[in-house]
Amino acid sequence: SQTIHQWPATLVQPVGSPLSLECTVEGTSNPNLYWYRQAAGRGLQLLFYSVGIGQISSEVPQNLSASRPQDRQFILSSKKLLLSDSGFYLCAWSIQGIEQYFGPGTRLTVT
């Protein structure tokens, strides 16, 4: 069966510091991968998606970037965090772009 991991689970970072969040998927090959942000525990906003290694598409221009160095690894990064980057970050995977299955999430607080 498929499993999706995210780490860290929680993170507190000062403004201006760098960020790296990691997501890995097990039990499947060539998945579509997604990064979402959820503010105030409600609606999800799609940030990035990837249909293959090295292929990244951005949905919202912002302070963040994403990379996919391996088939089942997706990384969300920032060079300098802003207060507005605080939120709950969720990684998801799908096959053929249909149902998406989410990871446990990372709670990021920028202070």
Next chain:
Amino acid sequence: EDQVTQSPEALRLQEGESSSLNCSYTVSGLRGLFWYRQDPGKGPEFLFTLYSAGEEKEKERLKATLTKKESFLHITAPKPEDSATYLCAVQATGAGGTSYGKLTFGQGTILTVHP
């Protein structure tokens, strides 16, 4: 632009009191409508996919239905463990049949079931 509106924002029920959650959507062409359950501090858990008007899916006390403009999540005889935020999302058929699967989410309905 695709839009999803969920109502009510919050719903409080007594155990055993059946009710429905609404998801209204606007999309150029619907590829699929999805329901998720989210517990506090956790990632959304997939519940159902509906593809065409008239389709219904059931899982335990939950039943999802779909029309051309909205979907309902019916909860029959709910229990306290059904308390969660329920999220609705749509996936549109993009120009050229995109397969990357962008989901547009509603804001969710917070369901609380009291014993």
